[in-house]
Structure formats: structure tokens, C-alpha cells
Amino acid sequence: MQHAILCALIAILCTACANGQQYGPAVAFPALTFQNPVEMLNAGDGSNRLFVIEKSGIVRVFPNDNEVAKADTFLNIKSRVNSSKSELGLLGIAFHPNYKDNGYFYVNYTTGTVNSDLRTVIARYTANPANPNRSDAATEQILLQVYQPYENHNAGKLAFGPDGYLYISLGDGGSGGDPRNRAQNLDSLLGKMLRIDVNNTANGKNYAIPSDNPLVGNQNGNPEEIWAWGLRNVWKFCFDPETGWLWAADVGQNQYEEIDILEKGRNYGWKIMEAKHCFSSANCDTTGLTQPIWEYPHSQGSSITGGYVYRGTESPALVGKYLYGDYVTGRIWALEYDGESAPINSLLFQTKQYTLSSFGIDENNELYFLTYNEGKIYRIRQLPSDAPDNSTDQGNFLLHSPKPNPATGRVIIPFLLGHDASVTISLFDPIGREVLQLFSGARSAGYHEIAFDASTIPPGTYFCRLSDGTRIETENLLLLPQ
Template identity: 55%
Template sequence: MGTLKILSLAWVLFLICCDLRTDIQSPTDTIRNDEYELDRAFPNLTFDMPVELTSAEDNTGRIFVIEQRGTIQVFANADDVKQSAVFLDIESEVSSGGEKGLLGLAFHPEYETNGYFYVNYTRSAPLETVISRFKVSASNPNMADPKSETILLRFNQPYGNHNGGKLAFGNDGFLYISTGDGGSGGDPKNNAQDRSVLLGKILRIDVNNTTGNFAYGIPADNPYAGNKEGYREEIYAYGMRNAWRFSFDRQTGTLWAGDVGQNKIEEVDIIEKGGNYGWRIMEGNECYKTNTCKTDGLKEPIWYYEQGGDTGQSVTGGFVCRDKHLPGLEGKYIYGDYVTGNIWALTHADNKAIKNERIAKVVGGLSAFGEDHEKNLYVLAYSSGKIYKIVSVK
């Protein structure tokens, strides 16, 4: 479906001045280095601004891809697949463009029996983030019931950028949500440090139970569960600028996130319960806009890089590699940069970085990484709409 997308002048200007900047290049179908390459996956398919790839873990092997304007496509996990089907279309409800849109998708751990899945999207009038539950159609497993929406959570977005967007279930069965600091530049309302608001956070909720008037439950061990200070009980961690993409290590359960920087530093974080990751006190490993700052109690990134040159300007969080076809990358954190398309493998131990190596490069805007049910790693190219698979050349 679709062809190569040509960006409008307004969109190009937005990318130049804001976080989701990209260098427009002609996409290629195989990108090599000495050890790894990106091979075109599902070459008969292209997508309209893809921002997420995942599976339902329901033993069908199907792949689901989010298109930012408001659709989810589903297709068989086969190299020669000829077409995808529209699993969900909520484009009429979604406010998209820039960093807004349909941004996150997570399937309930018991999806195979209950048919529930969850989405994260922005809508207008007023501009807000919506976390909703839908259910698959009773008659067609490749189609959701569009009338089944149950809104669990919504909150205002003061600006049009830094909307976060990721959803994922942890091994604890709870739903984790990244929110972003609400936008503009420099977090003018200091949302990321304000624990009375949901912006600039990683949230954790219980979708199987309810607490008080909420349409969801508050896990009993959330850092601020039952607090009397007015802090939001949904908060799991805070001090995030825009953790666009996060993931859980399938083997250890460790939560990794890439947090997009302001004007200088991109960072990779290991997220711990109750952690304060510093924004806007710090950007990466440096005090933000000051020479000195109070760093007591702040969590440092496990890795960071300075913006500029051929390195990058907007981190895209990825996955700890558990792909059996990539033994040389086993246990390494695979992540990249949206602008330059660089893809790195971070070797680590005991929550400390040991070595960071560039292993590949994609063109067309590296919007997300994805995993299928067999833990194969994929790379999504935003402007070309193509999907690539990381493979070993040795």
C-alpha cells in the first residue's frame, strides 16, 4: 500500500526547526557494513508514515504497523506477503502532523482470549493525549471493532510537540506509558519535574482493575500510590523530556528508553521505579542552561551523545537484542537516531555502558524499531514507508 512519500515544504521546515528533523535522501533496499546489514523486509509493502511495529503474541505471527495519521495495518509475517489489511482506522478522531498522531499500540497479555488492545493518540479541541482500549472484531481477527473504544485516560497537551506516545506491558502485567513534557522548548512549565501532572513521565497503570473514579487501577507499589502531597499516582518515573520510544528487555525485564534532548545532548536511560531523570535540571549529563545545578537524587543516563555532525540530533529508543539470528548482538541495546539514521549497539553490564558501536544506517527518518513474535529486529523508515530487518552478513 502506498508509495514513497514526498514531504511538504511546511513539514520539511518543521523538521528543520523541531525535534523530528531529517535529511531527505533516496532510500535504498540494502544497507551494509562489515558485519550487519539492513535488508528490505516485506518488499511488496510500504506504509504511510510508520511509527510502530509490533506483534500480538497470539501465536499467529502477524505483524501490526501503526501509520501516524490514524490507522493500524496488519499482515502475515512472510517475505512475499502482497498486501496488508486495515486493522483499525481512527483517522477521523486523530489530530496528526509533526509529533502528533496515532503513536502507540500494545496488546493485552491475554489478547488471545480477551481480544483487548490499547492505543495512544492525540486529538484536538482541546489538544489532548488519549489512552484507549479497543477490542478485536468477534467475526474477523484482522479487524478491530471500531465501536469498542473505552477511553481509560486523557490529559491536555499545552503544545503540539513532545507527546511521548509509547505503550508497552511489563512482565508485571501493568501498562506503561510515555508522555513527553508537553512541548514548546525548554519545558516552560517545568512539567517534567512537577509530580502533580502527568507530562514528562513514564506512567504505570493496571488495566485489569479500577481504583476510585479511575477507569484503571493504580498498582499498589507505584511510587506515589496513596500519597497525600497531590502527586499523580500513575507516575512510575519522571524528569523525561520526550521518551518517544521505550522497551523491556525480554530476558531481564529491564526498562530502556531513549529520551530526546533539547539542543545539545541525546540520552539513553535505564528506567527505575521512582527515578528522576533530570529534565529540565539537566540535559543528558550536563546542567541545562546553567554551569552548575543540584544533581542530588537524579538518575544519570547509561549513555549519551552530543548532537551535531554525522552523529545525530534525535534519539530513537530501540530494543535489547534477543534475536537468535544475531548472536553477535545478543544482550546489546540496539538504538538509533531519527535524523542521521545511525544505528548503534550498546554493550553494557551492571547498568553501565562498556562500548558503543555503529552497526548500520537507514535513510528516510528512523522513526522506530520493532520486534516480531520471534524477537527479530526491524527498523522503520518514516518518509519512505519501508521496513528493514537487521541481519548478519557473516
């Protein structure tokens, strides 16, 4: 049985071409490893530092230097954060536009007990003026708390827009199929994009409502924080600094993932629609709904991770394109859209490190991506024009695609070692849980194959991982029904 479970999944590209260029991942900070990272940002204060959120409730800080040896603890609120489930935890951070002078930053975390008082908290903290790499949990000022009926679909991103207001994404509250229709219910903050003014206070709250929010002055008592609705679970959004557009990646349910450009007062369809398709054949009235600018089916990935519009200088062919990925398959794409012509989508590469949890951005507008289970940060880099396909920056340490793939019976796992090494090959499920260790032991330099009988294993998608303790390679395998 153990030998039967081998790696399975569809083999995918490690690098791909866009506008004649090849792109691939490179480890950005080799000495640093994080525990379940879900966000990376710069503070915009000219310090050239980077901040990484660990889901358990810690924010790390370090200089943007690939030789950095360690990351300091900037904030520790683990005692306040409930991170017990996969979508709970410290999920987002945003730095005040005037952070350099006031030291204010804002976080989004979950607290309380599931099925009791679970809630999302939006809070402000203040950096230590005497030590900019530290902040005190005692400076917390809670702005907003929102009850969460289930443990999933908490969204979690927050960011300041070009208008200086704070935008906050909240998921539909969870379970499946939005059972209480919260995303369409304007009495609820769930399934919405919120917009608040943190520079003023009003009506007993630690913030004010911008006067041009779409529901200001409504006669139904709907929360005036709401800016857009009909969202399922926006896992990351960003503002393009050139156009001001708000790009949002909304995680789908059964069949599709979607990308929206959000605008004030628009209804983006969930749960009437899943992307551009009726979620249910009953009650599918699309009147007044705004469709996404892009969607992809679950044959290409099943959990979108939003990124950023590239405005850096190292990869000129990517300028103006929205880079995003998929948590499950590790694919990273570039989407080109000008608001008039049809979008053009290009696969940049498929990361061999799965569970792509977030993208990051530095002060030079260069982009990175984070891997949730491995805990590493990768640069998105343009490869030399003569770089071979499937270049992974791993040298002669390669896990090749299983053969055959897809498979129904005997499967062969080939791998290449550039030197003698003790290696482990393990099987993981699509959300990164280790299912079985398939091999562990010493192997000499050279090409090797390990064979397994997968005929008795349930059909589905699995991940194989090859590790020598410092490097990791992964491949996907799809097991078909007998």
C-alpha cells in the first residue's frame, strides 16, 4: 500500500516564454526560512526593508539584501491570534502612507473561538521610534471587528489606495456556497471590499467613513464601510500605482478562479455567478452584475493567489502586466489588460515549490513570491536568452516528471543528483500535507529511478517532493481511475 501511493499529477513547465523572454524563480534570501508566510511588503519609508507575515501571528523584518543572515521580530501577537485552522491567522499588513513619520501600520487577523466568538480584527499598531525594527503589541488600537460564522473564507488583505483610504477584503464567511448569501446581503460586511478613513474618527469609531462611499446616507441601515460586494474570498488585491486600478483575485468554488478590477458600488456576482458562469441554474439573474476581466478553470489551478502589476525595471517585457499565481499548482501568469482590448494571458513558469501563498514587492517595485509550506521567498527573474527550458536554478539536483503521467499502475520517479547525498522523497496532498514518505536514504551522484505500484491508490492529484535537507524539488502526478 505504501509503495502504491507514489507521486502523481500533471507534469508542468518550469519556465515559459512571454514576449520572447523566459522567466523563472530564484531564491531571494537563501539564509531565511519562514513559518507559513502569507504576505511580504515594504514600508515605503526609504529604508529598503522587507516585512514578512507568519500566519501564527508574527511579523518579521530584514534588509533587502540577498546575503541577509536573519530576520528580526517586528511584531509578535501570537497570543491574540487564532491560527488553528488553515485560513485563520494573521493574514495581512498595510503601512500608513505617512509611516515614515507616524510609525502606524495596520493588520488583519482572526481571534476568538470557532463556532463561538470567532472574528476578524482590523487593528493599528505603532513602530518603536527608538528602534524601527520593533513594535509593541501594547500599542494596539482596534478599528473594526467582524464576526466570522465559519473558519474559512476570511480573505485578509488590506492596503491603502491612492486616495489615502484603507481598503479591506472580507470573504463571504465560509462554509461552502455562501449558505446565508452574505456576499449579496448589504446588511453584512462579509463578501465585501471595505473602504475606511483611518485619519479621522466619527460616531464613536476609531475611523471615519469616506463621504463618497457608495452606501453613505442609505435609508436601509446598510454598513457604509462597504465599497464593493458580491465577492467570495479575495485572496490578495493591489493598486496599480500608474493607473490606480484595484486588481483583485477572487478564489472560486467548484469550477473557476477569477480576476476583477474593482470599482465603487459594483456587484461582482457571487453567489449568483462563479466567475462568468451561473453558480446555480436556479435564480441566475445577472442584471446589474459586473463580470471578471479574466477567469481560468480548475484544470489549470484551483486557488488563485493575487499578485501585483509589475512596475519594476529588471524585466521590461513585464511592465504593466498583472502577475498572479495558483496556490495549488504553483503556476505563475502575466495578464495584460488595457481596459479596452481583450486580455492576453501568458504562463511565465510553474514553480516547483507548491503552495504559492502570496506575492511580495520591494521598494524598487520588483516582485517576489512566497511558498507556504517551504517558507522561502523567491525572486521572479528574467532568464538569459540562452537558458535551457526547465531551468530551476537548482544545478544538478532535479526531480523529473513521473513516468507515465497521468498514470494508472506502475510509476517511475526519475531524479538526478550532482553529488552524493542523503535524500528523501515524500508524497503530499494538494494542500501540502505529507501523506507518505516514499524513500529516505543515501544515493550517489548521477541519475536514479524509483518505481512504485499506484494501481490501488484512489485517483486524484498528488505532489512528490525530493529533498536533500537544503534544496527541494517537486513534481506533480495525476492518478487516473482504473
